[in-house]
Amino acid sequence: MRTFTLLIVDDEPSNLSIFVKLLSPNYQVRACKTGAQALLAAHSAPRPDLILLDVMMPGMDGYEVLTRLREDAATRDIPVIFVTALSDDLDEEKGLALGAVDYLVKPVRPAIMLARVRSHLEIKQARDRLAQQNDWLELEVARRTRETLLIQDVSLSVVLELAETRDNETGNHILRTQTYVELLGRQLQQHQPQLAALLAEPRLSRVVKAAPLHDIGKIGIPDCILLKPGKLDASEWAIMQTHSQLGADALRRAIEKSLQLNQRTAADACPEALAILEVAQAIAASHHEKWDGSGYPQGLAGDAIPLAARLMALADVYDALTMRRVYKEPWTPSAAAHYIREQAGRHFDPLLVTAFSAIEAEFADVAQRFSDPA
Structure with missing residues (x-):
């Protein structure tokens, strides 16, 4: 069974330690402390299947990190869950509007975090499977179209050869x-x-x-x-x-x-x-x-x-x-x-x-x- 990779981004070492300890039994976990490091990690192997992203960080905050992730074709489809101490509804609305799939408020209850992570990974897996099926269908349609055109061309050639005789x-x-x-x-x-x-x-x-x-x-x-x-x-x-x-x-x-x-x-x-x-x-x-x-x-x-x-x-x-x-x-x-x-x-x-x-x-x-x- 496939092991999913999670990327945790938080400038507080204590938070990183807690989240890594909570999630590492079930997932491959990577961690970093800044937005710039997060962008690099998102492009590095193994690519994260899901990102847990803090909002309030020095320098590049979580909102800017998410914006850059969504602007890049290589990372725009990685689901991002905001994990933050900001609990105002407007903060949550802003995060979701930028493309976050969920919003968890610190302090996070372990059972809630595990459930949300599992749910969004299942959704991503289903979406990836659907994309693969669509790619296969497009290739199959293209293959059958080529076969049909070949049959048409061969049939036409036969008719023309008969006419030329x-x-x-x-x-x-x-x-x-x-x-x-x-x-x-x-x-x-x-x-x-x-x-x-x-x-x-x-x-x-x-x-x-x-x-x-x-x-x-x-x-x-x-x-x-x-x-x-x-x-x-x-x-x-x-x-x-x-x-x-x-x-x-x-x-x-x-x-x-x-x-x-x-x-x-x-x-x-x-x-x-x-x-x-x-x-x-x-x-x-x-x-x-x-x-x-x-x-x-x-x-x-x-x-x-x-x-x-x-x-x-x-x-x-x-x-x-x-x-x-x-x-x-x-x-x-x-x-x-x-x-x-x-x-x-x-x-x-x-x-x-x-x-x-x-x-x-x-x-x-x-x-x-x-x-x-x-």
Whole structure:
């Protein structure tokens, strides 16, 4: 069974002798005569579990000692019982107001002191045990949260790998476009006040995690079109364009089913996984919309296009231009950047083009580092 440590502070040697003799059979007792010594002893091993503190001492009195103990994070939780000859109610109120847990008036009756000490040590022990349990619970919640996020990431990776097996031209397209989206988002966070609030954490993190799902609807496109080794004709292109709505509809159904399974409503705060899927739905639906309204599938224009989809649109086009396709050679990064600047206000949000121009070299580096195999 654990032995508690008590610190007794009193400038009268006779009082110290009495208290030590009374308490030492049951506790490890340390003693000192001044406030300054008490502060040092409170930080020295073994740390006291409880302090019995005189009020009227030369130099630093008990009130000042208690105030300093409470100001220090290392000692503020040590319970302090005032033991003093001051018996006025106002003195007791002052001591309790400063944070003392109890107030004993000299001469102290031994049975009363022993009972009070035992009670406050039991309270402290219970409080410490509760704090340890809370710490354990926080660690357990953090561990389970990490496990849940890992499961989500692995599940998402599996879906994306399956999607990529149906499209032999994407290569590192998903990795590159996700990186472009994050680069743009970080730049806007720091340099575009108009959009920074919309991309504050955890919103930007959700956009980055959702970005790989932008073309998930291609799973629903027939192989004869998706894998055609050349340009698509008009009718084939019309079918290919449906991938945006196919992806958005699939993600919407996944969200609805998850809400039903968890007996939630749309008004409830969605867990993080659902929040990511909601962003992914917006990206899948609108990443082929254009700032001037000439895109598809809905012909949205300007700010009506979700910001996450606007980010994806620029990233997607830059990647398509700089990578080799069966129907085209890759453009140089400078040529692709020039095209994007030309399309400000037409295809792309002008603020995003400004952000892109500031980090054009970083885009080129990503394109080079994660280029598709020859």
